[in-house]
Amino acid sequence: MNSSTLILKIKRYNPEKNPSSWEETFEVEVRKGMNLLETLLRIQDEQDPTLSFRYSCRGAVCGSCGMNVNGEPVLACRTPVERLLGKVVLIEPIPFFPVIRDLIVDMSLFFEHYRQIKPYLHGKPTDSDRESLMTETERKEIDPYIQCILCGICFGACPAFGRDAQFLGPAILAKAYRFFADPRDMRSEEILKEVNNQRGVWGCNTVFQCVKVCPKEVPPTHAIVKMRKKILNHRLASFFSRCSSPHNHPSK
Ligand code: FES
Known part of the structure; x- marks a missing residue:
């Protein structure tokens, strides 16, 4: 089987050996x-x-092998060597x-940010023994966000x-939207309140x-924009309801 030489320049760091990072070049024979x-x-x-590097599943499931390749964050287990041949490849930590x-x-x-949004279903109370069902449309809305592997x-x-x-x-706000849009979760107002600030949806540069780098095609920016729109709609609704309130009109 044909093999080729791949040249990798890897950013190394080992605080026990050296307080500064350094680059080391490796040549390795690779196959298609x-x-x-x-x-x-x-x-x-x-x-x-x-x-040293992390990995576990080798199949784009565990999410542990993230690293920067020529300036772009990727999963190593999902990056074919064919894409890297013919140039010196710089590998760095995320x-x-x-x-x-x-x-x-x-x-x-x-993971601290992840815990802050309480990323699990807070089910609405139900008085029946039946499962809480979703429509196909509702499921389709949250499907892209369920794919996130963190x-x-x-x-x-x-x-x-x-x-x-x-x-x-991005991943955390996408996860927040996943629960916000889930009709079985009772926290829609609470989630919007949690992300309605610069730490949340208003901090994003859009x-x-x-979206471009996600290996699972999760679109965090879309989730952020959708939550911004919901927040603005709420603000408008509350503005108009204040305007139409009889207390705002001086009695004649
Ligand atoms: S090793 Fe699990 S995602 Fe790459």
């Missing part, structure tokens, strides 16, 4: 059909067992997260998170980078 994760595993097996070692970043803040690579592409780490971030 291999992906970047397999290439890194080959380097680890054959050249440097200390090279931007905006503290680096623990080599390509491993600290995702604590990501890999966090959208955070690495998000200028708003890069500027302000308190911004809840540059759609998160």
Whole structure:
């Protein structure tokens, strides 16, 4: 089987050895059909067992193998080597997260933001023993957002998170919309209140980078824009209801 040489320049960091990061170049023989994760595993097996990166499922399910490849956040297990041949490939950790070692970043803040939106169904009370059913249209509305695997690579592409780490971030706002739009969840008002600020939907720059890089085709910016529209509609409705209230009209 034909093989080719892939040249990878990998950003390394090991605080026990060196307080600064450095770049190291590896040449590795790859075959058609291999992906970047397999290439890194080959380097680890054959050249440097200390090279550190996360992975688990190898099939774009666990979301743990996110990294930056030539400036774009990707899942390594979903990046075919064919796409990388013929150029020196720069591999770096996902931007905006503290680096623990080599390509491993600290995702604590990501999961802290995730916990803040209480990402589980708060079912509406029901007095029947029947399941709470959804229509096909309602299900279709939340389907794209259910696909999120919490890999966090959208955070690495998000200028708003890069500027302000308190911004809840694309994946988290997409998840908030997933529960907001779920007719079985009783928190629609509460969720809108939670995201109606600069940390939430108003902090987004709507540059759609998160949509572009998501390996599961989740569209966080669409969710953000939909929640903005709902908030504005609520504001308008409450403005008009105040205007039409008899208390606002001086008695003749
Ligand atoms: S190893 Fe699980 S998503 Fe890549």
